[in-house]
Amino acid sequence: MNRPSADQPPAAPDRLLASDATDFERRMLEAALQKKPSSAASSRMAKALGVAMTIGTTTTATTVAAGATVTKVAATAGATAAWPWVTVGVLGLVVGGAVIGTRAGREARPPQSSPPAVTVPAPAPPAPATAPAKPALPPEPPARAVTSSPRVRAATATSELREQVALLDSARQAMSDGESRRTLEIVRRYLDRYPSGTFRPEATAIQIEALMKVGRETEARALAERFVAENRGSLLAKRVADVAGLTAR
């Protein structure tokens, strides 16, 4: 939440717990704070997010091993030289991508009626130190299949964004690898699938650069002119104008 000010208004009343609550009211309010997810549920959430979880303050801190997500994020960050700004805004989504996978794994497991109170999974095997040089075309998004289950319908709001980011990352990677035709194929897939996609401008910008690289300059410039007109003043418009040999205004 981006609020201009976090100041509390002077008229804000004292909280009941800090003022004149009766003993019974106090008991009720304190009890409300005791409602919490089970330790097993907290562990599952932490694991899905790839973060370590400290369980309680009265017991030994327990760490849930993070998956390979960090490595994946780092590798992605390192591979964005050509179109860094495309990834900057959405890098965090890659983290989210791991959630679907982890969650899908959870879905695949047979239901456990009574998980242990504190389950500390074995540490994940070390992730490869380097990302594959040439990732395959993104597979059909797993989230689509996963969302058919009501259990994971909560993922729907962001799963599409993750799919978009995955496609865009693939396009950028292909561009970095000098595979312009493959880049175009991925971008076309993105634009077909997400005609109003969040990252359509970024995808179009990549498309224009790829078109220039494969020698389809007339097509690239026509696209670039339209892009610059529609995105006047944006960093991407300047970049596109530069790439297509236009003058950005």
Added chain:
Amino acid sequence: MAAPAERIPAPAVAEVDRTRLESIFNAHHVSVWRALRRRGLSAEAAEDATQETFVLAAEKLDAIRPESERSFLIATALRVAHTLGRKTVRWELDEDMDQRLSANRDASDKRADMQLCDLVLSKVDPDLVEVFVLYEIEGLTSPEIAELLQIPLGSVASRLRRAREQFRDAAARIEKSLQKEGNS
């Protein structure tokens, strides 16, 4: 003088701040889960929605001010709940629950208190209880609640005042009822 657009300065590539994500997860996931449960989600659905909330937070870590983490997360959680089509629901406790509660109290005070609290809150108007919970239990400030629920600050104050009255009335009635049962 027109500056040539030769080089676009790329924003600094920020490493995903996993430490911060970890920190806010540990600090706030219980509050987030609780907020989702109060929105009527099952424990299982609340778990999924809590994950979604932190995924969304991970995307915007840089934009979340440290002092606004909790309100950001709860606001996000409520949006996630909204996308699930859930509405705020009253706690569905009936008269039988009062009986069970009184029987439970001796055996497990803590658990009984939680159920009692649900019972008291169920007596508060659904339109008011959210403000009450966010302010009195989750510790959000009035401006945070105003922004979160997209209502004027004055409405927060008035809803809170009315919610408090109803909460205190309900608590007094239930306390009295428990005392009566204890004496009988």
